[in-house]
Ligand SMILES: Nc1ncnc2c1ncn2[C@@H]1O[C@H](COP(=O)(O)OP(=O)(O)O)[C@@H](O)[C@H]1O
């Protein structure tokens with residue numbers, strides 16, 4: 001059991017407030033990822049949960065117990081640091097044993113627990129080595145091992161993969177996913193600024209921006225129904241394309257008009273006060289496809305092609321979008337820089353953001369259903 | 376990518392430049408000369424300890440005619456043994472006190488949250504500017520009222536007090552470079568401040584602590600002013616003061632004086648040669664890489 005409740009958590013350094021009231025419930029055994037741009041307060045939030053930073057105001061409950069004033073070691077929480085923070089003068093074994101010795105665990109127990117953890121992390125041959133004599137990936141595993149042996153209720157990771165090279169990063173990401181599967185009752189909180197890590201690992205993602213929660217949801221919810229422009233742009237790669245437009249008809253179906261006079265009706269509801277206001281039309285690169293001349297919604301001239309084999313990223317310059325629009329098209333389509341092309345969209349896959357950067361919601365209650373499959 | 380890296384690089388040595396060789400030769404002979412300038416006086420002193428007075432005056436630079444240890448034995452029996460013991464006691468005890476107190480202070484100054492820390496740092500390090508000479512008179516009164524005047528304790532206390540600021544300064548610089556994640560990891564592991572200090576930070580400070588110990592030995596072994604003023608009896612005097620009193624007693628027996636001086640210098644020279652590698656490393660490590 002490890003149920004976390006955060007209630008209006010605030011943190012300030014001197015007069016600067018870094019966390020502006022965070023409310024969050026995490027269920028026992030969940031894998032939650034905090035994601036957001038650098039400096040948005042992810043680490044700070046994680047460290048207040050760990051007990052390394054005092055909570056300035058608000059309450060943190062773990063399994064119904066107030067944790068604000070409980071010492072880090074007594075919270076039942078382990079943390080893997082970004083730098084690993086292994087004790088350089090101790091062997092791998094002693095690194096893992098340090099916390100257990102302090103907690104007064106018997107020698108036999110220590111030996112047993114470390115052997116078990118080392119076996120599952122493939123560290124058995126290295127137990128007598130010092131961290132200096134290990135590779136980056138091995139150090140990473142020692143850091144995880146040191147956290148595991150304490151049998152924590154909650155496991156915290158602060159950007160654990162950022163010191164590894166690309167290949168190792170993918171491998172370790174998979175290791176962490178397996179680790180989670182082997183510890184179904186342990187709650188894990190994982191901090192990253194990388195949305196791919198967030199999407200692949202998380203049961204639920206918490207998107208943070210400037211010290212506030214922007215949105216909480218499963219990866220697919222955040223992808224399909226981002227609450228705001230910020231989340232829409234943060235989740236998904238390449239990022240969602242944005243096209244400035246004007247709202248011309250409100251109601252259960254919204255009509256918008258782009259700069260060059262193209263109109264489209266989108267099944268989202270809008271209030272009458274929005275009529276004639278400027279909005280942003282969002283379309284994901286993978287939600288467009290080539291159209292016959294004269295029938296497409298987006299027209300432009302190809303300025304760059306990034307061929308990835310399976311797909312190609314096509315950069316389109318047009319009269320009614322400010323930045324090049326990126327389209328993810330099948331890799332086999334024959335295209336060349338300089339070609340004029342047209343792209344079709346499906347209205348139900350378009351997103352509309354009002355001037356407050358909030359996303360307009362659908363009128364009906366089918367928004368959780370799968371979007372229509374298109375040919 | 377990896378296949379390209381496997382292409383063997385043709386090892387081609389540049390032709391030796393004659394000026395480089397000349398330059399290296401000049402530099403090496405300069406260093407050898409410097410070594411002679413430093414070592415010769417020590418050697419001369421040690422050799423003179425084997426000579427008689429007449430030899431010292433008539434042929435100061437010749438080797439001794441017969442290698443007699445009598446001057447060394449005389450010096451040892453005429454009080455040098457006692458001075459060595461006093462010096463050892465004072466040096467050793469003040470080292471332990473200085474290093475432990477300074478390391479603990481540096482730990483507090485670098486790794487804890489205390490209000491007004493810059494002020495505190497300034498206060499502790501400001502002690503480096505305190506002149507011992509100016510403080511002499513009040514210190515004498517103080518030691519007398521403590522009842523430790525003319526005991527080893529007086530010197531141990533003074534050496535410790537006057538060396539703490541500088542030693543703290545060195546250790547603090549080193550500790551500033553140790554990552555704070557280590558403290559936090561230890562805190563997550565349940566360690567108290569004391570345990571973090573003893574089990575994590577202190578062991579990691581070993582190089583700078585070795586340097587501090589050597590610097591302290593150099594200081595305490597040779598210190599003259601305090602030793603002269605705060606000790607007066609033969610069984611409390613340390614080597615530098617003891618040697619002067621020996622000279623005033625046996626000042627005409629130069630062989631014995633040289634022997635005594637050699638005995639007093641020997642431990643320092645040996646320690647320095649054994650630890651020089653460590654010494655330099657500790658001092659430069661703290662400056663960041
Ligand atoms: N000890 C500190 N003192 C003052 N400001 C801090 C401190 N730690 C972090 N901050 C500030 O808090 C904000 C959030 O930092 P952090 O949680 O580390 O962001 P990230 O999301 O990149 O992990 C940043 O603007 C940072 O400058």
Ligand SMILES: [Mg+2]
Pocket residue numbers: 042043044159
């Ligand atoms: Mg961070």
